[in-house]
Amino acid sequence: MSFIIRGRVWKYGDNINTDIISPGQYMSYPVEKQAEHAMEAIDAEFAKKVQPGDLIVAGNNFGSGSSRETAQMVLKYHQIGAIVANSFARIFYRNSINVGLPVVEMLDTSVIDEGDEIEINLFEGKIINHTKGEEYNGTKLPEHLIEMVKVGGLEPYLAKKLGIS
Amino acid sequence: MGMTMSEKILAKASGNASVKAGEIVWVKVDIALMHDLLGPWLVDGGFRRLGGKLFDSEKVVVVSDHCTPPATVQQADILKFTRDWARNHDLPYYYEFEGPCHQVIVEHGHVRPGRLILGTDSHTCMAGGLGAFATGIGSTEMIGVLLTGETWLKVPETIKVVWDGKLPEGVYAKDIVLNTIKELGHAGATYQTIEFSGSAIKELSMDERLVLSNMAVEAGAKTGLIEPDETVVEYLRSKGVTDDIELFASDEDAVYSRLLHFDASKLEPQVACPHEVDNVHPVSVVEGKSVDQVYLGSCTNGRINDLRIAAEILKGRKIAKNVRCLVVPASQHVWMQANKEGILTILAEAGCIVNMPSCGACGGFTSGVIGAGEVVMSSSNRNFRGRMGSSEGEVYLASPATVVATAIEGKIADPRKYLKREVMH
Numbered sequence: 001m002s003f004i005i006r007g008r009v010w011k012y013g014d015n016i017n018t019d020i021i022s023p024g025q026y027m028s029y030p031v032e033k034q035a036e037h038a039m040e041a042i043d044a045e046f047a048k049k050v051q052p053g054d055l056i057v058a059g060n061n062f063g064s065g066s067s068r069e070t071a072q073m074v075l076k077y078h079q080i081g082a083i084v085a086n087s088f089a090r091i092f093y094r095n096s097i098n099v100g101l102p103v104v105e106m107l108d109t110s111v112i113d114e115g116d117e118i119e120i121n122l123f124e125g126k127i128i129n130h131t132k133g134e135e136y137n138g139t140k141l142p143e144h145l146i147e148m149v150k151v152g153g154l155e156p157y158l159a160k161k162l163g164i165s
Numbered sequence: 166m167g168m169t170m171s172e173k174i175l176a177k178a179s180g181n182a183s184v185k186a187g188e189i190v191w192v193k194v195d196i197a198l199m200h201d202l203l204g205p206w207l208v209d210g211g212f213r214r215l216g217g218k219l220f221d222s223e224k225v226v227v228v229s230d231h232c233t234p235p236a237t238v239q240q241a242d243i244l245k246f247t248r249d250w251a252r253n254h255d256l257p258y259y260y261e262f263e264g265p266c267h268q269v270i271v272e273h274g275h276v277r278p279g280r281l282i283l284g285t286d287s288h289t290c291m292a293g294g295l296g297a298f299a300t301g302i303g304s305t306e307m308i309g310v311l312l313t314g315e316t317w318l319k320v321p322e323t324i325k326v327v328w329d330g331k332l333p334e335g336v337y338a339k340d341i342v343l344n345t346i347k348e349l350g351h352a353g354a355t356y357q358t359i360e361f362s363g364s365a366i367k368e369l370s371m372d373e374r375l376v377l378s379n380m381a382v383e384a385g386a387k388t389g390l391i392e393p394d395e396t397v398v399e400y401l402r403s404k405g406v407t408d409d410i411e412l413f414a415s416d417e418d419a420v421y422s423r424l425l426h427f428d429a430s431k432l433e434p435q436v437a438c439p440h441e442v443d444n445v446h447p448v449s450v451v452e453g454k455s456v457d458q459v460y461l462g463s464c465t466n467g468r469i470n471d472l473r474i475a476a477e478i479l480k481g482r483k484i485a486k487n488v489r490c491l492v493v494p495a496s497q498h499v500w501m502q503a504n505k506e507g508i509l510t511i512l513a514e515a516g517c518i519v520n521m522p523s524c525g526a527c528g529g530f531t532s533g534v535i536g537a538g539e540v541v542m543s544s545s546n547r548n549f550r551g552r553m554g555s556s557e558g559e560v561y562l563a564s565p566a567t568v569v570a571t572a573i574e575g576k577i578a579d580p581r582k583y584l585k586r587e588v589m590h
Contacts, residue, residue: 027202029239067302091300095302
């Protein structure tokens with residue numbers, strides 16, 4: 001995982017829950033099929049137009065609801081670089097770190113607009129908005145998770161811990 | 166300084182004499198729970214890459230419930246994978262076609278006061294109704310748990326939610342929890358434990374307590390806990406548990422992040438409106454709204470107590486012509502008990518369709534999903550856009566009584582007018 005992430009913003013509001021990100025009715029299908037329906041309940045264009053490296057910026061309580069990691073799977077399938085939100089639901093936040101999908105909390109994401117080009121420094125918690133020429137403070141990664149993020153998520157972290165190459 | 170119930174359980178699980186909210190601790194897991202949709206078929210690759218050896222097969226419980234009975238070939242494939250995986254790993258505890266995993270692990274005695282239970286489903290918190298610390302994790306995290314039996318947890322702060330007083334007739338645990346979520350907001354308890362207490366909670370049966378803990382996650386909580394007491398002991402004994410059961414409580418000087426006080430005697434039937442669980446109003450506000458489908462069931466409200474209430478209201482009555490009412494008992498045990506008591510016949514005679522126990526249409530998986538423009542009144546736990554099928558549909562949530570009163574009228578209805586006698590709960 002890179003610690004500096006730069007990309008174009010897809011902007012959403014509050015409570016983007018896991019049923020929106022990964023609708024239950026498609027969860028038994030292969031990930032590429034699930035990914036076609038990501039976000040479709042609120043944005044039919046997302047799955048068609050999202051580009052590798054794009055970022056999602058949202059309001060409060062991103063990822064609320066289910067523990068389904070298919071939510072991370074479809075966002076990773078679309079190669080979303082990172083998610084910035086005012087706040088995250090607990091299980092979603094944890095799952096994202098475990099699978100190496102960067103998540104950053106920022107007090108007020110309303111200053112960022114759809115289409116802005118932003119750059120995130122994960123370890124410093126800094127966010128630069130290149131479109132607007134502004135800089136914001138996000139939260140730094142919790143210290144006990146830095147090692148896990150550095151190696152790319154829980155699976156490689158465990159491999160190292162268990163001495164499996 | 167005293168400890169909360171959460172702190173006590175996590176102290177024990179981490180091998181410490183005491184822990185405090187905010188600390189990060191490594192904990193040993195008592196039960197690792199997986200279901201078919203977020204279990205073996207997702208964890209198997211990583212699990213095998215990391216050695217593929219279970220830390221303790223006695224502590225791994227797998228329940229196939231989301232894809233049962235399979236409605237598609239994909240679901241059938243997942244179900245087969247799950248069944249084969251359980252067999253290949255010699256799991257002593259594999260269940261299928263028995264009902265939603267949260268109810269199954271309670272009925273089969275896997276849930277005990279003081280245990281630490283992690284499951285690949287957000288409603289794993291239901292086990293907190295018996296005083297276990299139980300929370301949802303993702304499939305990747307489960308790989309680590311399966312291999313090592315451990316993971317890290319941040320000790321949560323606790324919000325104490327006190328409900329005192331006697332619930333009026335026609336008002337139930339579901340109304341308590343919906344009203345609590347309304348007050349807290351759908352992210353109001355994020356990262357925290359909700360501890361339900363007070364005289365109204367103490368009065369609740371095991372079936373009703375599980376409604377509260379089940380829905381704690383709908384306020385964002387890590388888990389929902391209720392102090393275990395004789396009700397829990399009696400319940401576990403009735404399920405054949407003979408081991409010692411250790412009861413415990415939060416210390417009197419335990420520190421809470423927040424204290425909320427409610428008067429149960431003033432509560433009215435509540436309804437959560439689309440598309441968030443905290444969009445809650447008294448039933449009078451939404452009375453008369455037409456519905457297409459009624460769903461009585463799920464791990465939230467498909468237990469025998471719920472079906473008895475439904476039968477009490479529906480006995481000798483008919484559901485409205487323009488509505489279909491699906492009943493999904495929370496487990497095979499519940500189905501059999503309801504059958505023995507004649508409840509299934511009463512429901513069928515009223516015009517309900519009784520399905521087999523499973524997660525069914527609650528999560529939009531099988532047996533009764535809704536189409537565009539359709540409206541459901543459901544006793545389940547989540548009403549997000551697209552949750553029960555089409556993203557153009559609408560889901561309302563309420564107690565079993567409100568749900569079946571709605572079935573009678575074909576419109577959202579107040580159940581109290583249908584309750585002539587005192588209902589046991």
